[in-house]
Amino acid sequence: MVENDEIYEELRKNIREFVGRKVEPIAKKMDMQDYFPESVFREMGKMGYLGITVGEEFGGADLGYLGQAVIEEELGYSSPSLALSYGAHSNLTLDNLYRNGNGEQRELFVPKLVSGEWIGSLGLTEPQSGSDALNMKTNALKEGDNYIINGSKTYITNAPYADLFLTYCKTGKEHSAFIILADDEGFSRGRKFDKMGMRGSPTGEIYFQNVKVSEKRLLGRENHGKHIILSGLNSERAILSFIFVGLARRSLEEAIKYSVERKQFGESLYRFEMIQDKLATMYTRYKASKLLAYDSIKHLKNNNVDMKAAAASILYSAQVSEYISRECIQIFGGAGYMHDTGIDRLMRDAILGQIGAGTTEIRKKLISGSLIKDFREGRIID
Numbered sequence: 001m002v003e004n005d006e007i008y009e010e011l012r013k014n015i016r017e018f019v020g021r022k023v024e025p026i027a028k029k030m031d032m033q034d035y036f037p038e039s040v041f042r043e044m045g046k047m048g049y050l051g052i053t054v055g056e057e058f059g060g061a062d063l064g065y066l067g068q069a070v071i072e073e074e075l076g077y078s079s080p081s082l083a084l085s086y087g088a089h090s091n092l093t094l095d096n097l098y099r100n101g102n103g104e105q106r107e108l109f110v111p112k113l114v115s116g117e118w119i120g121s122l123g124l125t126e127p128q129s130g131s132d133a134l135n136m137k138t139n140a141l142k143e144g145d146n147y148i149i150n151g152s153k154t155y156i157t158n159a160p161y162a163d164l165f166l167t168y169c170k171t172g173k174e175h176s177a178f179i180i181l182a183d184d185e186g187f188s189r190g191r192k193f194d195k196m197g198m199r200g201s202p203t204g205e206i207y208f209q210n211v212k213v214s215e216k217r218l219l220g221r222e223n224h225g226k227h228i229i230l231s232g233l234n235s236e237r238a239i240l241s242f243i244f245v246g247l248a249r250r251s252l253e254e255a256i257k258y259s260v261e262r263k264q265f266g267e268s269l270y271r272f273e274m275i276q277d278k279l280a281t282m283y284t285r286y287k288a289s290k291l292l293a294y295d296s297i298k299h300l301k302n303n304n305v306d307m308k309a310a311a312a313s314i315l316y317s318a319q320v321s322e323y324i325s326r327e328c329i330q331i332f333g334g335a336g337y338m339h340d341t342g343i344d345r346l347m348r349d350a351i352l353g354q355i356g357a358g359t360t361e362i363r364k365k366l367i368s369g370s371l372i373k374d375f376r377e378g379r380i381i382d
């Protein structure tokens with residue numbers, strides 16, 4: 001992978017142009033009609049965005065997590081829900097499969113996900129196990145050269161459209177990861193959820209009833225799924241942070257523009273000190289969350305197993321985007337409360353930030369646990 005600032009600047013320019021042309025015009029429709037723009041999503045494969053972390057030998061762009069972060073930030077600016085679906089496909093599923101798959105699995109599945117021919121989805125959460133994710137019930141039983149899988153997953157991003165599901169199962173007392181295809185016998189989709197935000201990013205249930213898969217579909221080693229789950233969640237937290245960095249920037253820009261255009265008492269809103277205070281605080285928090293997010297990418301790249309950088313990044317960027325999008329509505333006054341302006345969408349989308357990829361509470365638990373461990377082991381906090 002080549003590290004070169006110019007390459008990332010070029011990538012940002014290109015994704016911005018793509019988002020302006022293809023995503024911005026449909027962002028409102030996605031929200032109001034819960035519309036998933038399948039053709040735009042698949043086009044991102046042709047543009048090289050879906051396989052941004054994948055090596056060139058499998059059709060990827062090989063631009064690593066920094067490239068994925070830039071794409072998430074720019075998608076998040078225009079459509080956080082498309083950014084969420086992108087993250088579920090490109091990071092949670094494809095990058096995970098690429099990192100942990102053997103040669104044959106990479107050859108069989110990676111190019112299809114890179115090109116957008118297939119849509120990917122990751123199944124961890126179950127009805128009884130959300131935050132307590134390792135307490136899943138879905139299980140895979142070894143039978144000769146095959147595994148028989150039974151169970152279900154819920155709140156799964158892209159599930160209503162996906163062709164491939166990276167699925168975590170119990171194998172005895174341990175965990176293992178499997179590749180399950182939508183046309184495997186015994187696989188079925190349940191309902192698609194109607195959500196308060198992130199509309200247009202399809203979320204659904206999936207079921208496995210005696211799904212028989214060859215042992216060739218086991219990702220990594222049997223009983224070593226816990227490492228795949230935890231390292232995947234770490235990468236997911238760092239990358240999804242950028243959705244909320246982009247969302248915060250959009251909210252701030254909308255607020256600045258409106259405060260210049262809107263006049264009350266014969267003055268533009270920005271002339272009032274209380275509005276100036278809001279804008280300054282919004283900018284400062286936005287900037288801090290962005291710096292924290294880019295810092296978490298450095299930790300990912302160094303293959304750092306310490307999970308606090310990514311947890312802190314998404315903890316803060318999610319809270320900040322919620323705060324800034326709320327302040328944006330306040331600056332818009334009544335207009336911000338109307339669907340017409342589309343400002344309400346930013347706040348509804350921001351709320352997912354504190355729930356998905358492990359909740360705010362779980363992130364705090366992880367960070368504090370890691371701090372105590374550092375203290376006990378005599379490490380300096382960086």
Ligand SMILES: Cc1cc2nc3c(=O)[nH]c(=O)nc-3n(C[C@H](O)[C@H](O)[C@H](O)COP(=O)(O)OP(=O)(O)OC[C@H]3O[C@@H](n4cnc5c(N)ncnc54)[C@H](O)[C@@H]3O)c2cc1C
Nearest residue numbers: 122123124125130131155156157355356357358359361362
């Ligand atoms: C739009 C959307 C998309 C999603 N996409 C996916 C996906 O693609 N794949 C996937 O596998 N999952 C996905 N999820 C699921 C998501 O990861 C879970 O919703 C999340 O982990 C929380 O689990 P839960 O909803 O069961 O809440 P619960 O775990 O039931 O938590 C309820 C509340 O209790 C708190 N809580 C729980 N345990 C503790 C504790 N020990 N200490 C303090 N507080 C605690 C939580 O923080 C929360 O506030 C998605 C969810 C949403 C809403």
